[in-house]
Amino acid sequence: MTALIFACLTLMIGYLYYLARFRKQVSISITICSFLVMLLFAVNYFFSGGIQGATFLSLMLAFVLIIIVSPKKYYALWVASSLLVVAGLLWAEYHHPEIIRVSYSDRKALFIDIAFTYATGIVVSFFSIFYLKQAYNAEKRSADQKTIELTQLNEEKLKLFSIISHDLQAPLSSLHSYVRLVANDRFNSDERKQVERGLANALHGTQEMLSNMLVWSQNQLDGARIVLTPNNIQDVLVPVIDIQRIYADQKGIVLETTIDGSLKALVDRDMLQLIVRNLINNAIKFTPPNGSIHVSALRSGMLCEITVEDNGTGIPAEQQAALFSLKTRSTYGTNNERGIGLGLFLCNEYAQAQNGSISFESELGKGTRFCLRLPLITAEAERG
Numbered sequence: 001m002t003a004l005i006f007a008c009l010t011l012m013i014g015y016l017y018y019l020a021r022f023r024k025q026v027s028i029s030i031t032i033c034s035f036l037v038m039l040l041f042a043v044n045y046f047f048s049g050g051i052q053g054a055t056f057l058s059l060m061l062a063f064v065l066i067i068i069v070s071p072k073k074y075y076a077l078w079v080a081s082s083l084l085v086v087a088g089l090l091w092a093e094y095h096h097p098e099i100i101r102v103s104y105s106d107r108k109a110l111f112i113d114i115a116f117t118y119a120t121g122i123v124v125s126f127f128s129i130f131y132l133k134q135a136y137n138a139e140k141r142s143a144d145q146k147t148i149e150l151t152q153l154n155e156e157k158l159k160l161f162s163i164i165s166h167d168l169q170a171p172l173s174s175l176h177s178y179v180r181l182v183a184n185d186r187f188n189s190d191e192r193k194q195v196e197r198g199l200a201n202a203l204h205g206t207q208e209m210l211s212n213m214l215v216w217s218q219n220q221l222d223g224a225r226i227v228l229t230p231n232n233i234q235d236v237l238v239p240v241i242d243i244q245r246i247y248a249d250q251k252g253i254v255l256e257t258t259i260d261g262s263l264k265a266l267v268d269r270d271m272l273q274l275i276v277r278n279l280i281n282n283a284i285k286f287t288p289p290n291g292s293i294h295v296s297a298l299r300s301g302m303l304c305e306i307t308v309e310d311n312g313t314g315i316p317a318e319q320q321a322a323l324f325s326l327k328t329r330s331t332y333g334t335n336n337e338r339g340i341g342l343g344l345f346l347c348n349e350y351a352q353a354q355n356g357s358i359s360f361e362s363e364l365g366k367g368t369r370f371c372l373r374l375p376l377i378t379a380e381a382e383r384g
Contacts, residue, residue: 034070042088045059053102236272238259259298276308278346279372283310
């Protein structure tokens with residue numbers, strides 16, 4: 001009888017564990033069931049030979065199951081309840097042995113009940129301990145992985161801030177020197193124009209770097225706020241391209257465009273403009289004077305492909321693997337423009353945030369082609 005009760009209760013508690021862990025119906029069902037388990041075994045104790053029967057062993061195994069399915073805050077309650085129930089049963093049998101009933105027909109039935117209860121207990125204990133070890137190992141692996149990731153991220157951030165603080169010194173120092181020289185009237189007209197062009201380039205690069213840094217730090221503090229709305233791709237790109245064309249012209253670079261005006265996608269306008277601005281700015285930085293850049297936005301199946309292609313210096317093979325990560329290193333453009341790679345990291349993050357992807361092809365000395373792919377809005381979705 002004890003073995004049968006224990007087997008049924010095992011199934012019931014297993015079902016309750018499923019409800020608690022996967023269906024989120026935890027507290028009241030577990031509490032009621034646990035008290036019923038202890039009550040049934042306590043009653044069964046008097047009808048199955050008392051301390052000589054199988055119920056005493058079953059009470060301990062029931063306690064193991066209750067602890068597994070119960071919230072941590074109830075552990076003390078169940079430990080105390082279990083000890084009190086067992087102590088009460090032993091006291092009652094010791095002082096009133098006549099209340100114990102033996103329901104076994106013969107010694108064979110007793111041995112079968114105890115053997116079956118023991119076997120069931122072994123199986124239940126094995127799976128309980130196995131689950132606990134698996135859960136512990138999984139939590140340990142997760143904690144170790146998070147520790148490694150946090151350490152790496154912290155090192156990358158420290159490196160990034162170190163590079164930024166260093167990069168800010170050069171343009172600010174140049175600006176300070178220029179102001180002092182101008183104040184002393186030590187430049188002729190040609191020298192003044194040459195220095196002004198150099199300062200303009202340095203300050204433009206610094207402005208781009210600070211803009212990316214501000215976006216990145218804001219994301220770290222508050223998380224990226226993504227607002228995906230239907231947008232005409234041409235309307236989003238043209239303002240960015242017009243501004244970047246000014247910088248391209250200053251460097252003697254031809255900036256051409258091919259944009260399909262009918263393309264519409266569900267994008268965050270500010271994010272998309274930041275991606276394209278960084279890609280064009282990088283192309284200008286690493287393309288020599290008299291070079292060319294081509295920006296296109298065309299349909300490719302159900303995707304919009306935005307490409308920025310230049311005939312500049314290309315990307316060294318050893319830098320390509322970490323191009324979209326924070327494992328960055330300072331680089332110099334064809335006019336000594338300084339870059340730290342944060343812009344491409346943001347491009348990749350923002351492409352994924354808009355359900356898109358970004359890739360590149362590059363050959364050293366021949367140029368680079370970046371391709372941003374975003375899902376287009378179908379005619380049915382637009383009407384809906």
